[in-house]
Amino acid sequence: MIRQFGWGEFLFLLEGARWTVVLSLLAFTVGGALGLAVALGRTSKWKLLRMVTAAYIQVFQGTPLLIQLFFVYFGLPLLGLKVDVWVALTIGLSLHTSAFLGEIWRGSIQAVPDGQSEAARALGIGYVHRMVDVVLPQAFRIGLPATISFLVNLIKGTALAALLGLTELTRSGQLMANITFQPLQVYGAVALIYFCICVPLTYCSARIERRLNAAR
Amino acid sequence: VTPEEIKAKGTATIGVQMDQFPWGFIDQNGQNDGFDIEIAKLITKELGVDVKFERITGQNRIPLLVNGNVDFLVPSMTITEERAKVIQYVIPYSSNDITVWGKNDAEIQGNDDLGNYVIGVNRGSAFDPLLVKVAPANTQIKRFDDDATTVQALLSGQVDAILGSVTYGLVINQTGNGDTFERKYKVADNFQGMAVRKGDQEMLDFLNDFVARHTEDGVLDELYKKWIGSDRAKLPTTLPGVDFTGKE
Amino acid sequence: MDRSSMSDKTIEMIGVNKWFGPLHVLKDIDLTVARGEHIVLCGPSGSGKSTLIRCINHLEEIQKGAIFVNGTELGPQGNNADHIRRDVGMVFQQFNLFPHLTVLENCMLAQRRVRKTSVAEARDKAMRHLERVHIAEQAAKYPAQLSGGQQQRVAIARALCMDPQVMLFDEPTSALDPEMVKEVLDTMISLADDGITMICVTHEMGFARAVAHRVIFMDRGEIIESAAPEAFFSNPGHERTRAFLGQILNH
Amino acid sequence: MDRSSMSDKTIEMIGVNKWFGPLHVLKDIDLTVARGEHIVLCGPSGSGKSTLIRCINHLEEIQKGAIFVNGTELGPQGNNADHIRRDVGMVFQQFNLFPHLTVLENCMLAQRRVRKTSVAEARDKAMRHLERVHIAEQAAKYPAQLSGGQQQRVAIARALCMDPQVMLFDEPTSALDPEMVKEVLDTMISLADDGITMICVTHEMGFARAVAHRVIFMDRGEIIESAAPEAFFSNPGHERTRAFLGQILNH
Amino acid sequence: MNYTFDFAPVFAAWPTLLEGIMGTLRMSSLSMVFGLGLGIIFMMMRMSGRPGLRTVAVGYIELIRNTPILVQVFFVFFGMPAIGIRLSGEQAAILAMTLNCAAYAAEIVRGGVQSIRPGQIEAGRALGMHTADIYRFIVFRPAIRAVYPALCSQFILLMLNSSLVSSVSAEELTYYAQTLDSQTFRSFEIYLTLGVIYLALSQVLSAVLSLIGRVYFSYPTK
Ligand SMILES: Nc1ncnc2c1ncn2[C@@H]1O[C@H](COP(=O)(O)OP(=O)(O)OP(=O)(O)O)[C@@H](O)[C@H]1O
Ligand SMILES: Nc1ncnc2c1ncn2[C@@H]1O[C@H](COP(=O)(O)OP(=O)(O)OP(=O)(O)O)[C@@H](O)[C@H]1O
């Protein structure tokens, strides 16, 4: 009656992996946009904005994602705000992502030599174009390796969505382990799938890093 | 919610646990299957609505119910006094003897012997507080996330014995370890109940009636025999400290 | 250029004071620069030369005093800064070319974003100025592919593309290898011939002799001496100027 | 020093060739340096000056030829490199002080780790050499707290602490502000008076006139000219040398 | 929703929570120290001239970085008994977190070493120092300083991620909190308290790390 871990079970894991990918993309796009805003706030010339974004980063970097998700999904309803799973996941993962990316990108923006934005100012170029045309393209290249390694962590971090009942990769693995009672095989397969999702990214990151080093 | 509201919606959202072989699990085709699933389907059939399963875990099932994400639970969840303070139980629909399994050479005959060994248990299940209650204070307890890891801890020798469901035996035998490990003793009865939100009186009445009727006509006995492989015990309709009427 | 014809004021600094925290780096600076005048600013390291010229296009805020460029006042909060920056070009010691843009794109960016010039027009003008600094054939390269001297000439062309009335130079040759200094100085001399207003921080005394109308010596945030180059070199009025000249000319 | 007394060879390079990939940067270099001789090496950027002196203490490998220092041959795989480096001190353009160590610790590190000197002895010697370059009072500071000229003097003291018989200098003043050049040149001149063997890459022609026994001009990996300073400046034998001198002396 | 908050059962359990905090700190700080040490070894292997060593290091680093720590803990705890090594939950957790931390630390520190200007190494060589001494006395401190912020945030992440090792019954903060949860069902209160404790821990940890940084890695720079 107990199932053996075989091909069908592996396909079930792959189905879970689909959600892992969807969740990661979601978190990355929404969180990335928010993270850019946070990074710009952290480097703005207004002290208040800098303080607010600094506090934001502190809180969302300083607590485990698990607890953030728990609060958005189970906590907000207590305030009378009932949230859908996907809304909750989007909010929770985006808060988490934006705090980390905000901090990474703040660093990259500040790593662009001051002379660059001074030269743009001296040419009369305003804030928006100074950022879009001069600073961000350079910051982007500086921050890319760190961004990708965060993305890899994010992909693995989406496993926590299981708390909200979403059967993504890790949760599929748990379910399979509880059906087949062969946890080592199941989790080995889970690790393999994560590896296949993540490795292209780390490979890209290494290549980009090499190219940047060569350009110097 | 009330049964009428569910009928109006056309779908019942039911929380079921899918990591509890053979109570609830995912079959070869990726479909939900098991004892609980069949019962849940039976309920929706009587309501004349579609069923939507929400896969719950030991950790999130109570918040999910309390917050209204699911209409009610058909979990393999033990009825305990503590939980009854937070959610409303329906009268028991199945039972699952709580059993200690251990290495052949572990000398465990009763609760008092547990103190000499390292005992594993599924955290978040009802087995955990029970173990704390019955075992001597000096017992070394190791807690794991789910049944699979708990059993695995026994099989890999990380613990000497585990306390949990009688169905662990199925697993131990089928993974080819029946020679090394054995059933030690039955710790307690374990009555399992569906649950609704506190205050959902009509829903409670409907489900109480459902369980009573199908105990009467033998449908539940049949399902139990089919999935668990033994006869369903005679189940009580009252338990000390737990209110099944929603009136108290 | 005849000195009497320079009646028109391009830049006027009146009682300018600037602090970095507790550090008083510009002390009551008064300076008037006529249209077409070429000024060389020199002085020891840390004397405030860079800060002075950076105030003129509001890369630094001033805390006291007033600065007028072409008759427009630069407010302390940077009011009119954008307006003034269109008239004032700047060339930095470290070139500060945009590394992710080609030479041509470097010269087109501000025209497109600030003046909203069409692509064709911006390219035309960029090419004209690149030719002028003898570097048009490198237009498609990236800054990192050029030598220091070439990069600095691109920086000059980039500033010229905005048709500035004033050019500020902050030690434009001091990051260059000795051999490349000359090509940049030559470019600057050719600009001077055009009659553009220039303020140049430099220790290239040959350049000062060749093109400056006035040499200004600063020390510890003050203008100590301001004189025509002949007078400045042959007969400095202050002890400190003399000591400084002794240091930089004698090895 | 009398030229005839320098019969003893300290450094001998025989038919040295070096490639960076396909780039042939040193071509059949033959060079003999006598004990106590001071050599100034000059030439255009990229001509191989740095590479030449870096080969002497095996910071670069050579592909052909032989190098002897104090009679010991430096093998192509760096055999004897450690031995030779103890006799050869080097001062870099970028100072290369260790930023996490104080000035004193900078001077003590190699004594302790290479010569296994005791702490007290190492400190004594470090302080002696720091005094010699007039910087003993800064011993407890970190490099970043010093001016460029001071840093370079520390770098010189650090090298001297190893009691080298030869000192190599690679453009030691070209990263310095004009005002600080003099203090470093003065230090180097005082070393020269001591009779240490020196090879110095520099474009400071005043220094060459003052202390060099020989000025060597390199171009594209070859030694083009080698002459006493008077002859070198007044009457260079080659067209290329003349053109080069014209560039660096005339602005 | 009319949920009445009741923190009494949570506060009543403070000795347990405190034990959990100690467990979290003990396991994560040990893993940081061992992980950094092991990471430096992997970093040197990765940067060494020997292709064999490099491949091993790259393989290790990529394997660890691209798989979840949960799975790594599982393998150490359930897998190693198969080869005769039986570790307690806590030992398994420390080992897995060390292995995990080492992979990240290796990459971070490598960035630091690469940021050291070659002139520094050349200066050491010109003074006659050996490679090992050059790394030990010249390269490491500035290299670690250059990446210290990144290293610190990795450590904090490690501390936060240690909540995952509760799945092999390693007794850290989340383990006790979840046990408490299954006994009292005060999920919101427990998770709220847990969030506050983790936030406080990460603040304290980052303060301690930056203090260490100020003592060991601070020297003036321009
Ligand atoms: N952003 C800043 N914050 C604090 N102090 C500064 C800043 N910029 C410059 N200073 C200080 O202001 C003083 C004047 O600096 P400035 O750069 O104007 O000098 P300078 O004459 O251009 O020197 P140099 O020849 O070295 O370029 C110096 O003491 C310098 O340390
Ligand atoms: N590590 C290297 N790899 C490849 N090519 C190099 C390397 N180092 C130097 N070169 C090349 O070798 C040639 C000689 O370089 P070298 O640094 O010796 O010149 P130099 O005379 O010291 O010039 P400069 O005055 O600019 O310091 C140059 O063409 C340079 O680009």
Ligand SMILES: [Mg+2]
């Ligand atoms: Mg300056």
Ligand SMILES: [Mg+2]
């Ligand atoms: Mg050189």
